Amino acid sequence: MTDKNNQLDQKRILLIHPLGYRKEAAGHDISRMANIMPPLGLAGIAAYLEREGFAADIIDCYAHPDSDALILDYLREKRPAFTGFSCTTSSFLDGVRIAELVKAELAGVRTVFGGVHVSAMQEKVLDDFPVVDFVVVGEGEETLTELLRAGNSEPAGVEGVIFRDGNGAVVYNGYRQTRLELDSLPFPAYEKLAGYPDAYMLPIFNYPKAPNTSCISSRGCPYACSYCDRSVFRRNFRYNSAEYLYGHLRYLKEKFGIRHINFYDDQFTFNRERVVDFTTMMIEQPLGMTFNCAVRAEHIDFELLKLMKKAGCWMISLGIETGDPDLLAQHRQNADLDMLAEKIRLISKAGIRVKGLLMMGLPGETESSIRKSMDYVFSLPIDDFNLAKFTPFPGSPIYRNIHELGEFEEDWEKMDCMSFRFIPHGMSRERLEELFIRYYKSHYQRPKVILGYVAMLWKSPDSWRRFIANFFDFIKFARSNKRLGSDGE
Ligand code: B12
Structure with a gap:
């Protein structure tokens, strides 16, 4: 009209x-x-x-x-x-x-x-x-x-x-009072994204097969970590039923030939029963698809992990943030590094790859906390990791008094977790950058990790193809003192 x-x-x-x-x-x-x-x-x-x-x-x-x-x-x-x-x-x-x-x-x-x-x-x-x-x-x-x-x-x-x-x-007019029933929503209009699925790709070495895609099956998170922006869905948790989720995957497979999914839910396993039902469907009526997801350690156990593995779970990401217990306690509820370590070992024991999500430069960070973090992380069977440069986002709880905690240069365009916009009291940007590189190098120089990437030759050949195609840019980037890769979470 x-x-x-x-x-x-x-x-x-x-x-x-x-x-x-x-x-x-x-x-x-x-x-x-x-x-x-x-x-x-x-x-x-x-x-x-x-x-x-x-x-x-x-x-x-x-x-x-x-x-x-x-x-x-x-x-x-x-x-x-x-x-x-x-x-x-x-x-x-x-x-x-x-x-x-x-x-x-x-x-x-x-x-x-x-x-x-x-x-x-x-x-x-x-x-x-x-x-x-x-x-x-x-x-x-x-x-x-x-x-x-x-x-x-x-x-x-x-x-x-x-x-x-x-x-x-x-x-x-105020925040909308009613929230959507997620099973009432149509599947996202993937067909309206030019070049989908081939124009999209998951982080390199983070998937076994292509074409792959990301998917969201829940909204909201009941936790309130200091660094996390919850302005959109706030502190609740709504989710698609197992039936809807299975139907969504079948649609992606049949319509677009998708072979691997990365669930970007903040808490994929928050409702255990849903995951049991979903994985049971994937085992009883296989779609020939694998998946990754992110979990919080409190919401996994060995039985569930075994079921997830059988259903095609390839990698699980966990927010560790820092291996320094005192620093973690300042920023996160239920900060229990022993429990986290035990759950990481269980994931590995279940035969699922583990990806640790870490941050550097949180308020309260010191050289000693970074060292503790590295010792903790490298004592665990972590296959892949992402180290983000802490950035105080406007909707996060920490943003409110961030200027009291260090030096913050609020330049929105640069607030992409790729550079240190915030420097905690007692640290300098140069030192943070040096330690950041050391953290990454220490990870990539571990024999187990190197062997893990060699194994990707047959576990994720498409990743190696992409890595080789962009080899010179990766090297240039590594030399320019930034971080290798970024997947946001
Ligand atoms: C998947 C994801 C990514 C993916 C893909 C992002 C993409 N292509 O959309 C990747 C890995 C690439 C990524 C990158 C980054 N991400 Co990210 N990401 C997410 C994550 C986990 C899910 C996003 C999502 O799909 N949500 C589901 C959909 C349904 O929700 P939604 O996008 O919010 O959309 C709803 C509403 O917001 C609203 N809406 C959204 N857009 C519009 C537009 C209009 C017109 C209207 C009316 C409404 C509307 O309606 C939608 C439906 O209800 C969120 C956390 C989260 N749970 O949302 C973080 C999140 C968005 N990312 C975050 C960050 C920090 C980043 C990075 C800066 C980090 C990094 N360097 O890796 C980059 C920035 C990239 C960029 N150019 O913007 C922060 C953003 C904080 C901020 N204030 O900027 C979040 C909120 C995580 C957090 N809690 O801190 N991210």
Whole structure:
């Protein structure tokens, strides 16, 4: 339906996933080379909107960095009344840049921003960025549908929306009170992602087979770690049933030939019964697929792990964060490193690869805590690891008093966990960088780890193919004192 006055299609939205930095750098960015994942939030929203009678398309600039021209062509041809942007903190300003481009091209088009960064910043986004017309806080499916239905009228009653009223005052309708029943959602519109699945790839050495993809089967997390931004789904836990989940995997296999899934749920095993049912289905009616997931140590046991292995579980990631018990206790509930070590050994004993997720530079970090962390981590059967540079995100609890805990340079575009934006009291950036490199090197120089990567020649030949194809960029990156790979979590 095209608007008679300004000729915009009021029932159409273009959803944009910004790249987050200069496109010239994208070809040599280690993080992108190591992994490109589908924007599941946008794909879910697109499927939902289409079911509700709207037309929604997606341009993923992260997977396709040179997409400005594509966006402008789309605007000229389809004249959508709305454009939507999904942003993290580091990609937000690139989203603003594209929004300015969009507004300059198509008069009357409205811009909606959603995702984690704006859910944390809320009214401040409209105060500071005139190019943003609406912010959607929290879950997007219902809120965006109602916003689109409101069309040109003020979305005064739409929960979750922040807008400017007729006088230019910024109004927030409050966090949406009801939450979606996840089994009622259509599967994400993967087919709207250009080149899916081949344009997307999981972290190198993190999967046995291609094509592969990531998937989300729950929302929210009941824990409240100091560094974690929970602005979108907050502290609850909702999940897809085992039946829905199995159906989702079967769909991915049949429609796209997917052979391996990485579940990006914060707590895949939080509901044990669901995992038992799901794994039983995968064992009794095999799909020929394997999977990875992330767990919290409290929510696994050996029986469950054996079942998961039988069902095709290839790797489990666990947030360790730091091996220094005192530092961990400052940032995480139930910090019990002995229990964590025992669970890591159980995963390994069950024949599943273990990936440790660590952080360096947390408030309170010292040379001694880094040494303790390395000793702890290297005493465990960890096959792979990711060491992130701690970054205080606006929605995380620690952000509130971060300036009291060290030196923080809040430059959103650089807040991608690839550089130390925060320097804890008593440490220097140079020293942190040195210890960071030492941490990584110590991991990669361990004979068990080297043998593990050799074994990947037959366990994950596709990873080796990608590694060789990008060999010179990986070496250049390693020499430039940054970190090898980044998978966000
Ligand atoms: C998978 C994942 C990744 C993947 C893929 C990201 C992608 N392509 O979308 C990878 C590994 C690449 C990644 C990278 C990074 N990630 Co990440 N990631 C996640 C994770 C675990 C799941 C995201 C997801 O799919 N959620 C499920 C979907 C359904 O939810 P959603 O995306 O939030 O979308 C919903 C709403 O937000 C809203 N919405 C979203 N977009 C829009 C747009 C519009 C218009 C509307 C109306 C609504 C709306 O509606 C959606 C449906 O309800 C989240 C944590 C989490 N549990 O959400 C962290 C998370 C988003 N990542 C985080 C971080 C820090 C990063 C990195 C900076 C870290 C790094 N260097 O590795 C990079 C940044 C990359 C970038 N360019 O932005 C932080 C973001 C914090 C922040 N303020 O920026 C999070 C929140 C983790 C955390 N708790 O701290 N990440």
